[in-house]
Amino acid sequence: MSRVILVTGPARSGKSEWAENLAIQSGKPVIYIATATENLHDQEWQQRIEKHKQRRPQDWVTLTVPVELAATFSNAKSDTCILIDSLGTWVANFLEQDDLSWEKTLAELLQLVPLVEADLLFVAEETGWGVVPAYPIGRKFRDRLGGLVRQLGAMCETVYLVTGGHVLNLSILGFPLPPTKS
Template identity: 60%
Template sequence: MVEQASERQLILVTGPARSGKSEWAETLAVRSGRSVLYIATSQRDPSDREWQDRIDQHCQRRPPTWTTVETPIALAETIHMAPLNSCLLVDSLGTWLANLLDQDDATWSKTLASLLDSLHHTTSSIIFVAEETGWGVVPVYPMGRLFRDRLGILTRQLGAIAHPVYLVTGGHVLNLSSLGTPLHQALELTQ
């Protein structure tokens, strides 16, 4: 289904590594019928050839009509300054979070609040890509646990306000908004 340009959406696409979540998010951006602003959260590192190859793969898939902005830190500010009624594709939340992992809890809370606030003040549709990292073993090192926990909380908060929410895994796209019940509603049903 093609989204009408007047309908603003917040979409979350989540899944494991190499699942196709970015490709699905790109498909949704094309279907939006809006001009697309691709917000790349990665930081280029010429000394890491494999990382550069990953970035290049993403760049080659994008239509030439899309505008790309590299935003490793200032995501809320980029959302605030986005063109009116565009489609923002943020790829990815895990990379953005990794860039900010040195923030203490109080600073991270402010950063997260700023991001969530920006979502309420934009006329653009936004598609977030987020990695699922919590399906495996608990990391043995503190920074790994911090990353996994913060990303899990961020994804859960966005999943509570996004519609639809997609899970891409095993080469399949699942619309969790159609198949499931939001956690807050499920908890209310059990009370």
């Protein structure tokens, strides 16, 4: 049986580093799925991507998958650890999708997660801790990512929160909410 782990927290909290540490601890070959695409016209973005690349061990396989996330890990074998970084960027790649199409995309991903044989490590940003965004696209992003993180977190064996330079295992410290009635 595979392990499904969610690592969440605010920007620059160390989420990716903690997830990378967990991937190494798995002792399995790692496939790193990057949901961000390079943008050669944005030097700061390129520097962020490069920083992530430099931290990863040389033997990890890296795949850039901005959209077809579920299809990419659907056939992964049990001797593999897959690290998906990050769900926030993945959600952002679908902001132009209408709500019905988004719900279909989300359902496809969430239905697949329990069927995957490989260990899955998801990294996700927490965006809803501040004010409600003043613009519709910002609210759409926050709501979609928040809904995904909540639903995925309910499916995970372990959920970590990384903040303030500390890692908290929410699966030990807390308890899951009852399922939503929708």
